[in-house]
Amino acid sequence: MKTLLTLHDRKLDLYRFPKRANETLQAWDAGDEYLINHMTEASLPIGQNILILNDSFGALSCWFSEQHNVTMMSDSFISHKATLKNLQRNQCSKIQFLNCLDDIPSNINLVLMQLPKNNRLLTWQLSKLRSSIPADCRIIGVNKAKEIHTSTLDLFEKHLGITTTSLAWKKHRLVFSNANCESILPVAAECEWPVDGEEIVLSNYANVYSGENLDLGARFMLNHLPQIEDLRHIIDLGCGNGILAIKAGQLNPQARITCIDESFMAVASAKKNLERNLGAERNIQVLANNCLDGMKQNSSFLVICNPPFHQQNAITDHIAWQMFCDAKDTLNHDGKLLVVGNRHLDYHIKLERLFGDSQVSIVAENSKFMIIEAIKNNDLNKG
Ligand SMILES: C[S@@+](CC[C@H](N)C(=O)[O-])C[C@H]1O[C@@H](n2cnc3c(N)ncnc32)[C@H](O)[C@@H]1O
Structure with a gap:
């Protein structure tokens, strides 16, 4: 190259x-x-x-x-x-x-x-x-x-x-x-809509992924997010407007939440949306970052992820791969990565390679999407 x-x-x-x-x-x-x-x-x-x-x-x-x-x-x-x-x-x-x-x-x-x-x-x-x-x-x-x-x-x-x-x-x-047209036409900074069937309202700055309607993969994932009594920390990796983190936060009110995206507009929208839908007193952190760069290893219990399949104009799966690798590093022993993706992307094969065949299962699927769970087992990675 x-x-x-x-x-x-x-x-x-x-x-x-x-x-x-x-x-x-x-x-x-x-x-x-x-x-x-x-x-x-x-x-x-x-x-x-x-x-x-x-x-x-x-x-x-x-x-x-x-x-x-x-x-x-x-x-x-x-x-x-x-x-x-x-x-x-x-x-x-x-x-x-x-x-x-x-x-x-x-x-x-x-x-x-x-x-x-x-x-x-x-x-x-x-x-x-x-x-x-x-x-x-x-x-x-x-x-x-x-x-x-x-x-x-x-x-x-x-x-x-x-x-x-x-x-x-x-x-x-x-x-x-x-810049010489006659009048300055007002352009709304954000686009706001309620999520059908949920107690969630989302506001989206101009460059937020799926900022005018809910992504179909995210919609499918909403029905399969876990509720775990002692879940302490959730990471939404590639959070966009924060939809997955908000639903996971509603299901697990005791959990601390970290949202990460590489779009500054997504980060600004997710921050607003989490505060609005989960309450300003909730323990949340929303960061612009490249995947989980610099995050503490073995520090998280659940990573949820609807990965991107392009960088700028190029279609590529290398970001999804980096997200999976980073999630594995960041998870505790027995911590869980939950991924939604188009069926044809075959994310389960990548996850099996990374986490081990026995650690990966398909949680739900429909004609378009698959939700895959990968559980980290530190013992498998020794030696
Ligand atoms: C498919 S969208 C999912 C958005 C949201 N979670 C949803 O389900 O609607 C993928 C998100 O990953 C973000 N992203 C792309 N590359 C990234 C990177 N290297 N690090 C962090 N986030 C990234 C994109 O900006 C986008 O918001």
Whole structure:
């Protein structure tokens, strides 16, 4: 896998985060190259205040930090970490890190943007740009040409201002816009709905997974969460809006709860939702993290998990695998990992490999999903 980005007599050594020995996925794409080439041809004066939105692993931040003041804004903890590591690896200048709920600085004079996959996040970001930056500030977005639909450009026109596009290069297209549409249209920060059949109301910031309706895997899992009298600690790994943790918390009122997600918006939503549905006095902790990095080993009794199956735009099961490995490390002897997943993902095979065949069972299944339980047995792992 290529790690050296070589452009305009400059080289950057770039890795995804976390760095993996047999990585097959590159840390930048042709969209990053297109933006860099375009700005190089435009002979940008030195010392611009550039806002970079949704930089995946820091290629753009590293590139532009050489001559400009860069602010990188992303909802992803992984992107923040990857960018920081790549800046250090390439001895780049320091930049400012913000997440998508932070305010946009007032002094920005150029915005570069990898268009997000999620239209709710795109709308939120366009509307924030419209209300924060001056009309003469250029905004240049990039995405795969096939992902830039008429509806995408309509969102730009509606929430930001006059918008045009470039010719395609390596299957990518640039989108040019300015924050000059007549009025600022209000965009709600959160989408709120009650969960059918449950005493739960969920509020969801723009980039929360399944933020407009309940994920079907999560729905299935709600009926199979355990009630255990002496359960002391529950971890919801990849918590999204916190739905699984809330239900598990209702069933086990004595348990302390830890929720973890790599999306800052998910973390903010889950925190609100747990407090609202379980009570502010409840012992809860909600963290942005990469899986269970840095968590104490042998410290938990139940990990519940509806794992992701992509990282940025790439479909991959390596995060699910890392979640399973981390959960095993974090569980006590006899502690339980409960996973819901699409049947075709065959998570039970992975879990059997990790926990041992005799430790894994299928708790429930329907035509689409399986719920699998894996119980840690420290004795099996000796020697
Ligand atoms: C399939 S969603 C499940 C969300 C929620 N638990 C539910 O059931 O609706 C997977 C979640 O994992 C999060 N995630 C992805 N990669 C992660 C990582 N490396 N560490 C922690 N969370 C991650 C995603 O942001 C997403 O919220």
